[in-house]
Amino acid sequence: MRREITGFSNPTVKYLRSLREKKHRKREGKFLAEGLRLLTDARESGRVPEILVMAQARDPHPLLRALEQAVEASGGEIVKTTPDILSKITGKDNPQGVVGVFAEFDTSLTALDRSAAPIWLVAQALRDPGNLGTMLRTGDAIGAGGLILVDDCADPFSVEAVRASMGAVFTQKLARAPWEEFIGWLRGGEGQLVAASLRDAVPHRGAPYTAPCFVLVGNESRGLPEDYEAACDLRVTMPMRGRADSLNAAVAAAVLGYEVLASLES
Amino acid sequence: MRREITGFSNPTVKYLRSLREKKHRKREGKFLAEGLRLLTDARESGRVPEILVMAQARDPHPLLRALEQAVEASGGEIVKTTPDILSKITGKDNPQGVVGVFAEFDTSLTALDRSAAPIWLVAQALRDPGNLGTMLRTGDAIGAGGLILVDDCADPFSVEAVRASMGAVFTQKLARAPWEEFIGWLRGGEGQLVAASLRDAVPHRGAPYTAPCFVLVGNESRGLPEDYEAACDLRVTMPMRGRADSLNAAVAAAVLGYEVLASLES
Numbered sequence: 001m002r003r004e005i006t007g008f009s010n011p012t013v014k015y016l017r018s019l020r021e022k023k024h025r026k027r028e029g030k031f032l033a034e035g036l037r038l039l040t041d042a043r044e045s046g047r048v049p050e051i052l053v054m055a056q057a058r059d060p061h062p063l064l065r066a067l068e069q070a071v072e073a074s075g076g077e078i079v080k081t082t083p084d085i086l087s088k089i090t091g092k093d094n095p096q097g098v099v100g101v102f103a104e105f106d107t108s109l110t111a112l113d114r115s116a117a118p119i120w121l122v123a124q125a126l127r128d129p130g131n132l133g134t135m136l137r138t139g140d141a142i143g144a145g146g147l148i149l150v151d152d153c154a155d156p157f158s159v160e161a162v163r164a165s166m167g168a169v170f171t172q173k174l175a176r177a178p179w180e181e182f183i184g185w186l187r188g189g190e191g192q193l194v195a196a197s198l199r200d201a202v203p204h205r206g207a208p209y210t211a212p213c214f215v216l217v218g219n220e221s222r223g224l225p226e227d228y229e230a231a232c233d234l235r236v237t238m239p240m241r242g243r244a245d246s247l248n249a250a251v252a253a254a255v256l257g258y259e260v261l262a263s264l265e266s
Numbered sequence: 267m268r269r270e271i272t273g274f275s276n277p278t279v280k281y282l283r284s285l286r287e288k289k290h291r292k293r294e295g296k297f298l299a300e301g302l303r304l305l306t307d308a309r310e311s312g313r314v315p316e317i318l319v320m321a322q323a324r325d326p327h328p329l330l331r332a333l334e335q336a337v338e339a340s341g342g343e344i345v346k347t348t349p350d351i352l353s354k355i356t357g358k359d360n361p362q363g364v365v366g367v368f369a370e371f372d373t374s375l376t377a378l379d380r381s382a383a384p385i386w387l388v389a390q391a392l393r394d395p396g397n398l399g400t401m402l403r404t405g406d407a408i409g410a411g412g413l414i415l416v417d418d419c420a421d422p423f424s425v426e427a428v429r430a431s432m433g434a435v436f437t438q439k440l441a442r443a444p445w446e447e448f449i450g451w452l453r454g455g456e457g458q459l460v461a462a463s464l465r466d467a468v469p470h471r472g473a474p475y476t477a478p479c480f481v482l483v484g485n486e487s488r489g490l491p492e493d494y495e496a497a498c499d500l501r502v503t504m505p506m507r508g509r510a511d512s513l514n515a516a517v518a519a520a521v522l523g524y525e526v527l528a529s530l531e532s
Contacts, residue, residue: 141513143505164514168508171509241406247520248404248520251404251520255520261505
């Protein structure tokens with residue numbers, strides 16, 4: 001289905017704008033992804049938007065045509081509108097010309113197949129959506145299966161997280177669970193839980209990693225609760241040669257994740 | 267000197283607010299740092315704010331007393347104000363209770379002593395202040411000497427960069443230079459220039475790093491210009507096991523930086 005929207009007060013504009021807020025995303029079970037590159041990553045990963053919104057003035061582009069065809073083939077809706085209205089939807093002065101509305105994915109632990117990948121990233125109470133998206137992007141790079149969000153984390157379907165993921169939100173599995181549920185699920189099968197930690201830890205380089213390896217990082221300010229660390233199979237620490245005693249959470253996950261990858265492949 | 271400000275229209279409030287904008291920071295040569303932890307890091311690194319702004323209602327704290335004493339001892343100014351005015355200055359609903367105004371540092375290359383550290387981070391056209399601050403924080407962790415900003419980068423004295431640095435803006439050296447100036451300076455002494463690259467690159471693990479090693483990452487969207495990469499002594503690449511062909515810039519700097527550290531210390 002195709003239609004045009006030329007009025008700011010159109011209810012679809014209001015609906016699309018509302019998806020920038022968590023409570024509306026949660027109620028609708030939908031989220032936004034912006035930009036031709038991101039939407040092409042989604043399409044190539046088998047995720048097609050339910051609604052594709054584009055500016056009428058937009059130059060034709062082969063990837064945009066491919067996207068339109070995919071949306072039409074899957075029975076989705078294509079909305080053409082003005083650059084001004086697109087700016088209003090995206091909240092940006094120079095919107096990237098195309099926005100997609102996607103259905104949120106299943107994020108239950110039971111949908112994860114832990115044997116599908118040698119590494120999984122786990123974040124506990126991670127509050128920064130940029131860090132969350134960056135962890136998804138890193139997960140893709142190290143061949144992780146996905147990202148498990150433990151306790152109250154930032155929303156992986158926020159515009160910031162989706163953007164920082166650089167498309168990995170469409171390729172990495174996502175799961176969300178409180179700690180008790182996560183640790184119960186983990187102990188119901190194979191899996192080594194490794195914490196980036198300062199307490200009772202061994203050097204991250206040369207530590208005895210085994211697959212499937214679950215790499216756990218904690219909240220940006222507080223780190224991991226002590227009892228969570230105690231429940232891990234391995235606590236590792238990265239060198240700290242300066243004044244600070246911690247790394248950015250997404251950086252810690254990446255440095256440790258690459259070490260696990262090198263260890264498992266050697 | 268101590269004084270109180272109770273009016274929103276006080277010129278000092280306007281001045282402090284203006285330092286949130288780059289053009290005003292540049293004109294004044296000053297920048298803001300917020301929060302007791304950050305200001306304590308600064309003090310312990312020998313950097314004392316010229317002006318210390320705090321809420322009158324703020325609970326006494328030994329670290330705050332130490333900060334006040336340091337400001338008084340260095341002839342600085344202490345401004346007490348209301349929580350509302352502090353919110354106006356910081357642009358946050360819940361300001362961290364204390365804000366410092368610092369003089370910007372000398373950021374010329376000639377002020378750098380390359381023999382002072384085995385690793386230096388270099389960013390080219392880095393646009394995200396959060397990435398920039400995260401690189402400073404990582405530099406502190408790996409024992410780097412500082413961060414060199416090549417071409418047109420985000421402002422390291424922006425509130426976002428200062429915050430993401432977690433205090434490392436006060437401990438890492440900072441320099442800014444166009445590429446031609448940087449490469450001329452680099453070749454005027456010892457130093458290996460290593461690019462995180464996809465072209466003509468060797469694996470980052472086990473590459474022949476030598477100190478002082480300058481770790482170069484490029485712009486978030488475009489990466490490094492091809493001729494910049496060609497001018498490097500070594501081009502290394504990190505494993506990419508997924509769909510994406512690049513990492514977040516601050517993540518790439520960290521993964522590579524930790525590898526260089528391990529290599530130089532082994």
